[in-house]
């Protein structure tokens with residue numbers, strides 16, 4: 001297939017690439033970082049600060065093929081998060097992960113690269129994505145309601161944040177928040193201390209507070225903040241969950257924690273006719 005973006009339209013430092021047959025992407029090269037974006041899924045797959053470790057985990061056995069979601073980077077869950085509310089035949093996490101997104105604009109400024117993509121429509125809803133790749137990564141997913149009735153949308157920016165070893169990592173910023181444990185379907189309160197991980201975790205935390213992932217193995221921290229969000233999903237499949245995932249090596253769970261800016265559960269959003277809602281995540285890697 002020919003690449004959907006003509007090379008003449010790309011600013012310096014951006015290349016049109018084919019990640020796999022039928023999976024077009026863009027590669028970014030900047031003095032401060034390199035990055036890769038898949039147009040399939042509108043999914044940022046990689047961002048690596050110069051001289052540092054990758055910000056995102058991408059499974060070495062991820063499937064890059066039509067109808068499969070790519071395991072890693074920042075999958076976009078839209079216009080529903082998790083299972084569809086009423087139709088079990090609909091795909092988990094919506095339709096955006098398996099749609100081909102179109103490039104609307106790409107520019108370069110002193111901040112870095114600015115990319116705008118248009119995603120799928122679902123009923124009367126449209127999706128678009130704005131990415132800023134610079135010293136930090138900014139991702140913003142906008143839903144617009146073109147219909148005549150109020151629409152309910154849930155969504156997540158499902159970031160797989162890479163860590164040297166999840167057993168030596170901790171997350172701060174969500175202390176004392178209310179949380180729904182999806183594994184046991186129970187509601188509770190997170191501890192007052194830094195969150196350390198000892199087993200499979202799948203929590204919808206009722207907080208959009210900024211948090212920090214401390215990674216002792218790689219001696220770095222990742223600062224994570226969100227906008228348009230009052231819920232954060234924290235997920236690790238751990239060893240027991242990873243073996244059940246066909247598109248991840250059995251030890252893949254050690255190398256990431258998903259910290260997802262979300263509109264999930266009670267934080268689903270009602271979007272009035274003609275209105276839009278933007279869900280954003282900002283990620284910044286620093287030393288310890």
Ligand SMILES: O=P(O)(O)OC[C@H]1O[C@H](O)[C@H](O)[C@@H](O)[C@@H]1O
Pocket residue numbers: 069082092093182202203233234235258
């Ligand atoms: O395997 P996927 O469809 O990509 O979902 C991976 C995970 O995504 C989220 O974090 C959900 O809260 C989990 O319940 C789910 O297992």
